[in-house]
Amino acid sequence: MxxxxxxxxxxxxxxxxxxxxxxxxxxxxxxxxxxxxxxxxxxxxxxxxxxxxxxxxxxxxxxxxxxxxxxxxxxxxxxxxxxxxxxxxxxxxxxxxxxxxxxxxxxxxxxxxxxxxxxxxxxxxxxxxxxxxxxxxxxxxxxxxxxxxxxxxxxxxxxxxxxxxxxxxxxxxxxxxxxxxxxxxxxxxxxxxxxxxxxxxxxSYAHPEYKRKLVEVDETEYTDVFGRARWPGAPHRVLQTPFYKEWRTLPAHENEANKPVIGHSTINGVEKEIRLFAGTVPNKTTAGDLESMVMYAGQGVALIKExxxxxxxxxxxxxxxxxxxxxxxxx
Structure with missing residues (x-):
């Protein structure tokens, strides 16, 4: 079968x-x-x-x-x-x-x-x-x-x-x-x-807050708001968190390059700054304003209960x- x-x-x-x-x-x-x-x-x-x-x-x-x-x-x-x-x-x-x-x-x-x-x-x-x-x-x-x-x-x-x-x-x-x-x-x-x-x-190596959001948030949206500078022309689907709902209409000319640093993370052994609207999801090492970071998810997320x-x-x-x-x- x-x-x-x-x-x-x-x-x-x-x-x-x-x-x-x-x-x-x-x-x-x-x-x-x-x-x-x-x-x-x-x-x-x-x-x-x-x-x-x-x-x-x-x-x-x-x-x-x-x-x-x-x-x-x-x-x-x-x-x-x-x-x-x-x-x-x-x-x-x-x-x-x-x-x-x-x-x-x-x-x-x-x-x-x-x-x-x-x-x-x-x-x-x-x-x-x-x-x-x-x-x-x-x-x-x-x-x-x-x-x-x-x-x-x-x-x-x-x-x-x-x-x-x-x-x-x-x-x-x-x-x-x-x-x-x-x-x-x-x-x-x-x-x-x-x-x-x-x-x-x-x-998974995702931050506990990211995992919690996957259980709690039911809606996603297809967007290009996050990571425009590093990966231009790469649309993505994200959770509709309160932060995303507030900034979903970010003007097309704006990106993370000149935005403030909102957190830090160790990614594949390298220390990284995370700027506002960056395309980097929070992993277990991430510290900072987690609520304002991108959280990717597919449309079936509402079916995840635990x-x-x-x-x-x-x-x-x-x-x-x-x-x-x-x-x-x-x-």
Whole structure:
């Protein structure tokens, strides 16, 4: 059945590479130990020694395979070398062109490569490049969103495009429970990728206040208010916190570059200032005006009622999908 494995993993569930460092070794290992695919997030700057330590740390916590996600919009060549040298199971790439050369590099190292796309055209390019699977992201997703189409229309179009090529399609965007999982399977996907639901877990590196907001706040909005200077032209979906509601109409010419510092954080081993309207979510080390910081979330956030262990999330998704399938499709 559809909840069974993809890419050699026990279950068709992927934990998104939550940035900048929310998906750390403890979260990824917990997901891997539960039989799903956990993805570390590579630093958004070349930091090969630090990334190697992240991979090694994860391997002390799990004997299962896992992957690393890379944002192609930022420097990544040195980090990529480490990922391939360490021969992690999966290289996930996003926000950039997944070229045939990149695919060949991954395959030469024995690493599977999975791009995340938001359009049919990007999916076609990925197929032509020879990728191992494709994550199809709908506009419902939290964090940075590269496409404009909703998941319910985009997934079937990409499924039809893939045809009988044997490339698994993984649905991403607004999925947080077993109902979303089964719906994705009905659209033709073989797996699902979840971000927000895994931020709201005990093992994620998100600040407790961020996790609390994910449980308490029900509404999100697609915007470009945060991080305009560092990552221009990169829209995102965020929680509608009181701060966001007050500043949602921030003029297009304004950005974080000349705004006051509202906090500090250690991100991937580097001390960072956080300015007003920066695109950096609060992690466990963050101090300052947390209420005024960005908090990414997908449209399914209203379905998250509690913070759970990551392994329990995987279990609930699998068992729930099995139950729904038996009740509704196997009568």
């Amino acid at each position: 559809g909840w069974r494995g993809i890419l050699g993993f026990e279950y068709g569930i992927v934990q998104a590479p939550l940035g900048p460092d929310i998906a750390g070794p403890h979260l990824v290992a917990a997901v891997a130990n539960a039989g799903a695919l956990g993805l570390l997030r590579s630093p958004d700057w070349d930091s090969p020694d630090y990334l190697r330590e992240l991979i090694k740390k994860t391997r002390t916590l799990t004997g299962k395979p896992f992957g690393v996600g890379v944002v192609l919009a930022f420097p990544f060549e040195e980090n990529l070398k480490v990922i391939l040298e360490e021969k992690v199971a999966v290289l996930q790439v996003y926000w950039g062109h997944c070229t045939k050369d990149l695919v060949n590099k991954a395959h030469s190292a024995g690493v599977k490569i999975v791009p995340q796309v938001g359009t049919v055209e990007a999916a076609k390019q990925a197929i032509d490049a020879g990728v191992d699977a494709i994550i199809v992201q709908g506009r419902e997703a939290g964090g940075h969103v590269i496409g404009q189409d909703g998941l319910i229309s985009l997934v079937p179009m990409v499924v039809d495009l893939v045809g009988d090529r044997g490339i698994p399609i993984i649905a991403a965007g607004g999925i947080v429970d077993a109902r979303g999982y089964v719906a994705a399977l009905a659209l033709g996907a073989q797996g699902i990728c979840l971000g927000t639901r895994f931020v709201a877990t005990e093992e 913070i759970l262990p990551a392994g329990e999330v995987v279990k609930m998704l699998v068992e729930g999908a099995q139950l729904i399938t038996r009740q509704n499709f196997l009568k």
